[in-house]
């Protein structure tokens with residue numbers, strides 16, 4: 001079994017979902033700059049030639065909402081050891097009032113954020129377990145924290161029910177996976193990637209996409225077994241579940 005800690009940067013392979021744009025693309029570019037191999041997943045192709053032309057990048061075009069992608073994924077990855085998986089693909093919801101909450105939206109966000117993180121990890125588990133201290137980073141959000149919602153630490157009034165509920169489920173999923181795999185050298189964490197300037201940024205956004213991508217890459221490499229089961233910011237400071 002190879003050991004995460006003893007591998008050179010160029011020997012790592014990381015699987016990242018949601019690499020066509022945003023945080024996933026920014027993090028992919030940071031990884032590629034350090035010669036790390038990236039297998040990226042999204043429905044549309046990456047619109048960045050520096051990534052597409054890089055031999056260390058492999059793109060799998062698939063919809064995480066489709067039921068039949070695990071075979072394509074297994075085939076593309078083969079039996080190679082994987083150093084880690086970043087379950088990053090995501091989307092927002094619109095409905096932030098109970099009266100408007102719609103089962104389709106809730107179901108869709110749970111599928112993208114929670115069920116796809118389950119399916120991705122299930123599919124890649126044999127590959128992940130070939131590397132001692134490989135890691136699964138489930139990209140959550142501060143709005144998935146039950147404690148912060150209860151205390152209204154962040155103003156979540158604009159954030160949809162579906163987003164808050166599905167990210168809370170990602171947090172619980174991370175804990176379940178940590179409980180199961182903590183003795184098998186697989187480190188599982190939930191990550192809040194920061195307040196990022198994106199199209200629908202919150203008023204307290206403070207990170208550019210590039211800064212958030214760089215932080216996420218450092219987080220991926222900075223995580224140690226003691227971080228397993230924690231809800232962390234990308235700078236490795238602890239958040240409340």
Ligand SMILES: NC(=O)c1ccc[n+]([C@@H]2O[C@H](COP(=O)([O-])OP(=O)(O)OC[C@H]3O[C@@H](n4cnc5c(N)ncnc54)[C@H](OP(=O)(O)O)[C@@H]3O)[C@@H](O)[C@H]2O)c1
Nearest residue numbers: 018019020021022023042043044063064088089090141196
């Ligand atoms: N932005 C923030 O401030 C912030 C804060 C906290 C947490 N987050 C979380 O960070 C993650 C990335 O956010 P972002 O701002 O970078 O979002 P983004 O710019 O909208 O990018 C989302 C990515 O997910 C992919 N994706 C969405 N649905 C998919 C599907 N059904 N199948 C495959 N891929 C799919 C998209 O690719 P395609 O459309 O090509 O499929 C895209 O590459 C999300 O989980 C988000 O909840 C973001």
